[in-house]
Amino acid sequence: MRYLKLYAHFVRFSFTKALQFRLDFTFRIVMDLVFHTLNLIFFKILFNHTDAIGGWDESQVTLFVASFILFDGIYMTIFASNAWWFPEHINKGELDLYLTKPVSPLFIFSLKEFAANSFVNLFFGIGIFTWALTQVEFSFSIFSLLIYVFLIINGTTLFYLMQTLMTLPVFWTQSPRGFDLVLHGMDPILKYPMGVQNQALRVIFTFLLPMNLVLALPAKFFFGEDVLTSLVLTLLISILFWSFILFLWTRGLKRYSSASS
Amino acid sequence: MILLLNHILAMKKQINIFLHSLGIELRKTFMYKIEFWVSFFATTCIPVLVSYLMWKSIYAHNNVSEMNGYTLSELVLYYFCIHLSWKAIFSKGSGYIARDIYYGGLNKYIVYPVSYLNFKFGEYIGKSVFYFLNLILFIIAHYMFLGNEVTFFNFLSSFLLILLSTLTFYLVSSSIEYLSFWVDNIWSLAVMLRSMVAFGGGVLVPLSFYPESLQNFLHFTPFPYLFYYPVQIMIGKKSPYSVLTIASILSLWIILSYLLNRFVWKKGSYKYSGVGI
Amino acid sequence: MIKISNLSKTFQVPKKEPGLKNAIKALLKREYITKNALNNLSLELKEGEILGLVGANGAGKTTLVKILSGIISKTSGDVSVLGFDPWERKNAYRRQLSLIMGQKAQLWWDLPAHDSYLLLKEIYQIPTKKFNDNLKLLTEKLFVTNQLNIPVRKLSLGERMKMELVAALLHDPKVIFLDEPTIGLDLLSQKAIRSFLRVYMKEKNPIMILTSHYMQDIEELCPRLALMKAGEMIYDGPLNEIMNKSGALRTLSFDIDHQRSGLDDFFQKRELKMNCSENKVSVQIHKDQLSQTLKSLLNTFEISNLSTTRIDIDSVIESYLSYEKAN
Numbered sequence: 001m002r003y004l005k006l007y008a009h010f011v012r013f014s015f016t017k018a019l020q021f022r023l024d025f026t027f028r029i030v031m032d033l034v035f036h037t038l039n040l041i042f043f044k045i046l047f048n049h050t051d052a053i054g055g056w057d058e059s060q061v062t063l064f065v066a067s068f069i070l071f072d073g074i075y076m077t078i079f080a081s082n083a084w085w086f087p088e089h090i091n092k093g094e095l096d097l098y099l100t101k102p103v104s105p106l107f108i109f110s111l112k113e114f115a116a117n118s119f120v121n122l123f124f125g126i127g128i129f130t131w132a133l134t135q136v137e138f139s140f141s142i143f144s145l146l147i148y149v150f151l152i153i154n155g156t157t158l159f160y161l162m163q164t165l166m167t168l169p170v171f172w173t174q175s176p177r178g179f180d181l182v183l184h185g186m187d188p189i190l191k192y193p194m195g196v197q198n199q200a201l202r203v204i205f206t207f208l209l210p211m212n213l214v215l216a217l218p219a220k221f222f223f224g225e226d227v228l229t230s231l232v233l234t235l236l237i238s239i240l241f242w243s244f245i246l247f248l249w250t251r252g253l254k255r256y257s258s259a260s261s
Numbered sequence: 262m263i264l265l266l267n268h269i270l271a272m273k274k275q276i277n278i279f280l281h282s283l284g285i286e287l288r289k290t291f292m293y294k295i296e297f298w299v300s301f302f303a304t305t306c307i308p309v310l311v312s313y314l315m316w317k318s319i320y321a322h323n324n325v326s327e328m329n330g331y332t333l334s335e336l337v338l339y340y341f342c343i344h345l346s347w348k349a350i351f352s353k354g355s356g357y358i359a360r361d362i363y364y365g366g367l368n369k370y371i372v373y374p375v376s377y378l379n380f381k382f383g384e385y386i387g388k389s390v391f392y393f394l395n396l397i398l399f400i401i402a403h404y405m406f407l408g409n410e411v412t413f414f415n416f417l418s419s420f421l422l423i424l425l426s427t428l429t430f431y432l433v434s435s436s437i438e439y440l441s442f443w444v445d446n447i448w449s450l451a452v453m454l455r456s457m458v459a460f461g462g463g464v465l466v467p468l469s470f471y472p473e474s475l476q477n478f479l480h481f482t483p484f485p486y487l488f489y490y491p492v493q494i495m496i497g498k499k500s501p502y503s504v505l506t507i508a509s510i511l512s513l514w515i516i517l518s519y520l521l522n523r524f525v526w527k528k529g530s531y532k533y534s535g536v537g538i
Numbered sequence: 539m540i541k542i543s544n545l546s547k548t549f550q551v552p553k554k555e556p557g558l559k560n561a562i563k564a565l566l567k568r569e570y571i572t573k574n575a576l577n578n579l580s581l582e583l584k585e586g587e588i589l590g591l592v593g594a595n596g597a598g599k600t601t602l603v604k605i606l607s608g609i610i611s612k613t614s615g616d617v618s619v620l621g622f623d624p625w626e627r628k629n630a631y632r633r634q635l636s637l638i639m640g641q642k643a644q645l646w647w648d649l650p651a652h653d654s655y656l657l658l659k660e661i662y663q664i665p666t667k668k669f670n671d672n673l674k675l676l677t678e679k680l681f682v683t684n685q686l687n688i689p690v691r692k693l694s695l696g697e698r699m700k701m702e703l704v705a706a707l708l709h710d711p712k713v714i715f716l717d718e719p720t721i722g723l724d725l726l727s728q729k730a731i732r733s734f735l736r737v738y739m740k741e742k743n744p745i746m747i748l749t750s751h752y753m754q755d756i757e758e759l760c761p762r763l764a765l766m767k768a769g770e771m772i773y774d775g776p777l778n779e780i781m782n783k784s785g786a787l788r789t790l791s792f793d794i795d796h797q798r799s800g801l802d803d804f805f806q807k808r809e810l811k812m813n814c815s816e817n818k819v820s821v822q823i824h825k826d827q828l829s830q831t832l833k834s835l836l837n838t839f840e841i842s843n844l845s846t847t848r849i850d851i852d853s854v855i856e857s858y859l860s861y862e863k864a865n
Contacts, residue, residue: 002660009657017648020689024446031449038460045471049328050319097644099609100637102629103661179296185304188311196315257611257625259549260604 003107011114018116025117032076032121036069036128039191054195056223059135061193064219066125066132068191071156071215073118073125079160081113087167087177095256106249110160144222151218151234158238159183159190159214161245168245171252190215210237278375279383286387301395305348309340312465329469330498338410338496339467341399346423346488347464349392350430352385355451358438363445367533378435378526385431393420400495410497418504419495425511426487430458432518439522442529463489486510540583540606540713540745545615547576547601547769575601577769579615585712586743590750590760590777592855597766599749603715606747607637619713633662636711640718643698644705645690651701652686655708662709669708676704680734696727703731707738714746720755732758753851767859781854788828789853791820792844804838822857 018025043065047058056064089095089109098105133145167178189197189205194216197205205211213234221230290297316336319328326332331339358381361367370377400411437454440447459465461484468476468489479485490507493500502510550570576598583589591599604610605617608624608631617624622631645654659669677683680700685693690701699719706714719735720728736759739746750756756763756777763780765773773780794801794817805812805821808831812821823831828846835841 002663006657006660009653009660013646013649013653013657016653020648021445023444024449027444027446027449027453031453034453035456038456042460042465045466045475046319048472049470050323052322053315054318093642096604096609096639097637097642099627100607100632100635101661102632175296177296179299179303181300182303185300186307188308192311192315196311196318198314201310201314254611257609258613260610 003103006103006107007111007114010112011116014114014116025120028117029120029124032072032118032124036072036124039068040065054193054197056193056195057137059132059137060219060223063129063132063136063222064193064215065191066129067152067215067219070125070129071152071159071190073122074153074156075159076118077115077122078111079156079163080118081115082110083160083163083167083180085109085113086164087170087180090167090170090252090256091174091176105253106246110164138224140222147231148218148222151221151231152215154234154238155214155218158210158241161241162209162211164245165209165248168248168252171255186211194220206233207237210241213237275376275379279379279386282380282383283387283390286384287390290388290391297391305341305344305395309337309344312340313337329467331467334407335410335496336467338403339492341403342396342492342495343462343464343488345392345396345399346426346492347459347462349389349396349423350427350488351434351455351458352388352392352427352431355434355438355448355455357381357384358435359441359447362439362441362533371530378522381435382428382431386427389427393423396420411495412497415494415497419491422491422494422504422507422511423488425508425515426491429483429511429514429518430487432515432522436518436522436525439525439529442532458484458487461485461489462487463492483510483514486514539585539618539620540581541616541618542579542581542606543616545576545579545602545605545617546574546613547598547605547610548572548574548613574769576605576612579769579771581764581771581774583745583747585745586739587762588739588746588748588760590748590756590763591766592749592753592756592763593766594859598769599766600717601769602766603637603717603747603749606713607635607715608632633709634712635715636706636709636713637715638702638706638717638719640699640721643690643702645698645701647691648689650687650689651682651693651705654690654705658705658708664709668710672708672710673704676707679737680704680730696723696730699723699727699731700734703734710742712744714744716746716748716750718750719748720750720752728752728754735759753855757851765855765858773858780858781851786825787822787857788825788846788848789820790823790828790832790844790846791818792841793817794819794839794841796840801839804835 040062043053043058043061046053047061051057053061086109089098095105098108101108163180163183166182167180169175170178189201189211194202194212197212202212206213206217217230217234221227221234313333313336316328317333320326320333361370367377370380373380400416404411434451434454437447437450440450461479461482462468463485468479468485471479486502486507490500490502494504500507550572553569553571579598579602581589591602593599601610605612606619606624608627611625620631620634622628624631624635645651646657655669655673658664659666664672674683677686680703682697682700682704685697685701690698693701703719716735720731723731732755739759748755748760761777763773763775763777764771765780798814798817801812801814801819808827810821810823810831812819814820
């Protein structure tokens with residue numbers, strides 16, 4: 001409850017700030033429009049040459065891309081700026097101040113920078129997603145749709161956790177940014193249908209670095225392929241990955257406290 | 262005569278500064294070598310691998326071994342070359358000047374008796390060199406194991422073209438960076454440019470797969486000339502333009518973007534010093 | 539109440555040697571050097587007491603403050619603040635604690651300070667009435683009421699620091715650590731902050747530890763002084779005492795043009811150390827010895843520009859620190 005109130009403050013701050021930088025606001029909207037439109041066109045082009053990619057037909061892939069846009073909207077709004085500042089906060093000693101506050105520093109670090117700028121794009125994502133839903137050729141229940149949306153939200157937090165995994169080494173190596181660009185370079189793993197991956201990639205990106213849990217497995221669940229396996233696997237690995245990151249964070253803090261003066 | 266000598270001396274000084282900042286950047290990259298190689302693997306090898314796998318599934322689904330003149334192994338060569346040259350051109354990405362402006366690091370350079378544009382260009386090329394090295398190593402390895410799809414002459418000429426593109430792109434991207442004199446946050450513009458270049462330069466899929474009308478449209482933009490046609494030449498595909506034509510088109514863009522760059526810089530730095538520190 | 543006994547803190551830094559060969563070696567096997575940040579430190583502070591903590595960079599002041607606020611862990615010894623072990627980072631403790639670092643801001647840069655205060659109200663769960671009263675009181679005393687709704691980045695450095703102070707004191711902390719609160723400020727702002735702190739201490743009676751490079755901060759605010767050097771506390775006691783001990787010294791300075799050779803002998807006989815650059819000479823001398831020495835000095839040598847000055851707190855501490863080094 002108290003944390004909700006805190007978060008309300010962060011959101012309010014962000015809107016106050018965004019209103020000061022109106023040009024940035026417009027830039028972001030245009031950027032996302034261009035980015036996502038090009039992505040949609042790309043798959044459209046591919047489907048000029050084939051009628052299925054990785055076992056999915058055009059309407060399925062379109063919904064999958066729309067899910068990516070929805071995911072991106074949520075991620076950019078809630079997590080992206082925080083993920084960007086994360087290593088900097090640790091390196092420049094911002095952490096010091098938050099450690100003395102009676103609030104979890106991980107909470108503040110992860111959610112402080114709400115991006116009001118991207119908020120509009122979230123609506124854009126919801127719009128595209130709804131449109132894509134009307135295009136699919138199979139029927140689905142409202143219930144499974146709700147679960148699907150929940151899984152996408154879960155996937156978004158998972159992606160943030162993976163991003164955190166890339167920057168947590170900063171605690172030990174004192175490098176300026178850790179491996180923070182790695183995940184973004186790998187976004188084809190997120191964006192392309194999971195069916196194209198070979199066995200090795202599938203194992204790596206499901207169990208080791210759960211990129212497939214962000215969008216691909218939820219989509220599999222929604223498309224009615226291995227419904228139960230997809231669902232259980234996603235939830236189980238999410239929980240494991242959560243605990244793993246929390247464990248690393250605690251270790252990192254301990255290291256921070258004992259290795260500095 | 263003395264005038265000419267002075268001119269040469271001044272140029273030599275600029276080149277020295279350029280080389281110096283290039284060296285610093287190289288050393289910086291070397292310092293965090295683990296990060297560098299990990300991100301090289303993740304941001305080049307994995308996307309190429311996934312693109313390859315996607316085509317493999319498409320080829321298998323349609324039961325063909327060649328599409329649009331590309332076999333699967335040619336596609337791998339294509340993707341590697343295009344990714345690496347794309348990265349070389351992009352080099353430092355975004356924010357490398359914006360940060361100086363926002364946090365006041367620019368003051369330091371204004372005091373130095375050197376050209377900021379030149380200094381940053383050194384850093385920019387310093388970062389590119391790494392991707393160029395990767396490209397060369399990849400081509401050599403490819404030549405050794407899979408034979409001569411890439412001839413030396415083709416490689417050299419397209420390599421020189423990509424160098425020209427790097428200069429072009431540096432001039433454009435720094436002009437965008439200068440916009441931070443007015444706007445606090447310009448990374449979204451840089452990201453937008455990045456995705457447009459990727460799309461127009463065939464990073465996702467060779468341009469010949471695009472619909473005819475889209476291809477025709479792209480001819481009028483600078484995007485395909487930056488690295489798509491050079492890479493076509495490199496891997497021995499037919500390119501609609503010769504090396505010389507591409508070089509002159511790029512030179513034209515260099516002149517235009519240089520003028521733009523100087524214009525924005527002049528306006529911007531005037532504003533910067535006008536507001537005070 | 540703060541109670542520290544036999545506190546030590548060591549940490550390890552990787553040994554870095556220049557050269558590529560060593561860099562590769564370091565990749566395989568890193569060697570560490572153990573550094574002593576704090577060494578067997580003991581200290582006690584009561585409510586309403588304010589301690590001035592002084593020492594060179596790297597003496598361990600900040601380390602001590604960081605341990606007391608729970609940011610870093612201790613290696614050995616006992617630390618208790620208000621009955622808590624800071625390292626446990628209990629919320630009950632952190633609610634009574636405030637840490638102000640002159641070089642680190644906690645206010646949101648792009649927002650008016652008032653917005654950040656509302657957030658802090660939530661973080662510390664300050665009741666609305668208390669929050670409003672405290673805010674009014676603090677801003678009035680620091681003369682920043684009118685700047686509350688201006689984005690922090692548009693404030694002057696002095697105003698910003700005052701806003702930081704308000705932010706740190708809103709929740710009525712019982713323990714306050716001030717790390718360089720006046721760093722980089724102009725004299726007027728420094729003065730304003732000092733007199734504010736003096737009144738604040740009297741009214742609220744918290745425990746405070748102040749570190750500063752400006753001796754004037756210490757002189758005006760802290761009746762009690764602690765000197766740190768290389769992780770050890772080399773002096774802990776009243777400021778007056780150390781001033782009296784070394785404060786009885788006077789600095790005698792003069793110019794001399796001829797007969798420089800005899801001068802060395804002259805002072806050596808009296809067991810005084812002289813500083814000499816070109817023809818300018820200065821000597822530190824006890825006040826009881828002053829007139830005697832002066833008389834024979836004037837008799838023996840031809841000197842000009844003679845003056846004597848009381849030694850200031852900076853040099854007292856400097857001489858104390860270097861005196862300790864000699865032994």
